[in-house]
Amino acid sequence: MMPHKKEQHSHKGHQDHHKRQHHHGDREVNGAHEIDNMSFQGPGRREDGGGSAIHMSNLRIGDLLGKGAFCEVHRGWLLKSISNQEEVAVKRVKKELRNGTQRELAMKDLLTEVEVLRRIIPHENIVKLIGFSESGDETFIVLELIPEPLVERISAWKYRNERLTSIVLISFFQSLFGHSCCSSSERERTNLWRERVIAGRDLTAALQHLHDVAGNPNYSLIYRDLKPSNISFHGNRLILFDFGLAKFIPIATHEHAHITMTPETGSVRYMAPEVHRGERYDHKADIFSLAIVLWQIFSLETPFAHLDPPAHRRQVVDGNHRPQIDPSWSTNLQLLLRSAWAPLPNNRQDAATVLDRLNHEIQDLNALLL
Template sequence: MDLIEGVGESSSPPRSFGSFNNYDVRNDVFNRLVETGHEEAISNPDFRSHLDSHFSRLPARQEIAHIPIHEVIFSTTDRPKLLSQLSALLSDIGLNIREAHVFSTTDGYSLDVFVVDGWPVEDTDGLYKAMEKAVTRCKGSLSGSLHSNSAMDDASATQEKSGDWEVDRRLLKIGERIASGSCGDLYHGIYLGQDVAVKILRSEHLNDALEYEFAQEVAILQEVQHKNVVGFIGACTKSPHLCIVTEYMPGGSLYDYLHKNHNVLKLSQLLKFAIDVCKGMEYLHQNHIIHRDLKTANLLMDTDSVVKVADFGVARFQNQGGVMTAETGTYRWMAPEVINHQPYDQKADVFSFAIVLWELVTAKVPYDTMTPLQAALGVRQGLRPDLPENAHPKLLDLMQRCWEADPDKRPSFSEITAELETLFEEVKEEAVNGN
């Protein structure tokens, strides 16, 4: 995983500290008004001075500063506390971290990508040399290669790269708590006038492992955009105030809809929910993402009852080797190969979907007479939920194929989606014909 060492260039306009001498937004405004044929700008000789006076009355925060943004990539062998070491290294040379993306492989390599500001000039040669010296000072604790370049070509690219998703905590209004987890809480909030969900990590629980998971979740959320995957709005990445902001899903989770509200689904509604889940998961798998914790509590509904896959706290990019290890997920929905600490791939999510489908059919909690650990031990030995009576035979057949012990025998989500859509059309046709 070597990276070619090199530098890039930034085309963002140079900053003029405390003045508009080198770059003046007023020139742009005036020139554009003239170009578009604005009558007063063309005919009134005092218009430019009035424009200058207007900008002079604006508070200092309205001045547009053009800050060079750089991307720094470290390629090295993975090790404990690597993320915090690299973050400290960048801070030591005066850089402010705007984004952090961490990618690891099961064969022991790590790719750490940082988007930073704080280097006051466009020249990246000096930045590269400063980082080389900083790495040398670490006395061999860091090895590998690094690559520094500008991440932006212009102001719009700057907004796309970091400004679009780095949330200003001061503009984020936190409302009522929606849910709680072991390391954080989920709140209803308002950001820039929009209803949002805010996942806040508790500062007292922050450690390297949790910050790593946070960076992974942010990295994944940035890469996904699908109508059946919860929408990413932004994140606060400055420790200890770490949070992730996503679209607000007022319909709540499928778990609450089924088990707390005691809803029993009609077949057509059940199929619609199941198809939504499958389309979201098919999209994730096409982008080499394994969710690893698919369950009804992580399936949320919007105002139109569209179901979206959520919570990527333990999701991972699948490496080229195609397999992953380590026990991750929730026992009642967990595949046997994951419980057994065996290598696993995307088919582990298919097993979890089988349990979700069983929930949709029965409106019951899987293995509700067992503790989670008892359920896990049972699944290892071949235990599966009891097949529901009076369920559609095609759903029962699909369910059993999805929870096969052998992952290779389980269908893919694209195959499952096709089957469910065919069944959905059959059910609609039967309803029209009065059968």
């Protein structure tokens, strides 16, 4: 694992033209913010209640790890016993937003995240809610600490890939002069590729879990903000976090028609065209974002890096331009990406189908490494 760098934050990184807009169709937050008494439209709370209340005397807040549009995340320590404390992440509203409308929107994001995490069944690729705490007019949510952002992992993968590519090329030229070729480096490159496909599989598994709401027959959960800065690693475990824009919708609704929700919600680089245009959208908007993130994991490059927002609108949203797919990737992966980022939502595969394709890809790589 790469050491954590403070300037590349695990819980909130580069905003990437980030838009967190809210409208009256979403739940408003005013006055006191009592988490246990919140009115919420969605599936019932899990029997275990998710995170529990934490007394402020048991929580010590440390250095700032990162900040987003509304909230900031600090390193913290949760006292579990006299001799035992757990290192955690503590998320709260930014100090400069302690009053007014922006504070209400920030509290809405914060409390939405708590309620989502308390209502879904835990999943290994979704951040663990440890608890929440209130002090005066402040609310804190306490989450597991995730040390390594996806952007750092991509940088590490890219470094390893470039080093291995150089070794393989040198070995190839040596073989022309009768020296043995280094097959171990080629095997290591395959292992590196497999790591990235597994990361994509784990991200897709988290998204499928949300869309299915752990098998709840009545509701689906749309994440609405899928991007690298909301993804981190703890060892080899990929973890999705930041559920402030997530929204429950009835299954019956998105089976028959897209519903009206907040337009331009999420980050432009990863945003589905229908969301960017302010049209009705459903869980297939998440699939588009997933495809762009998967491409970034596979290619180790930033998507649409050369496009400013107006050019992105012309070329990607209206012109259906997509990142270039490496022809060396398997036919399975190429078809997966083309389907997942299709212009029309109904032409995109669902998360379960994407997950199945990625599992098949991993099986093929496992067989190759035998």
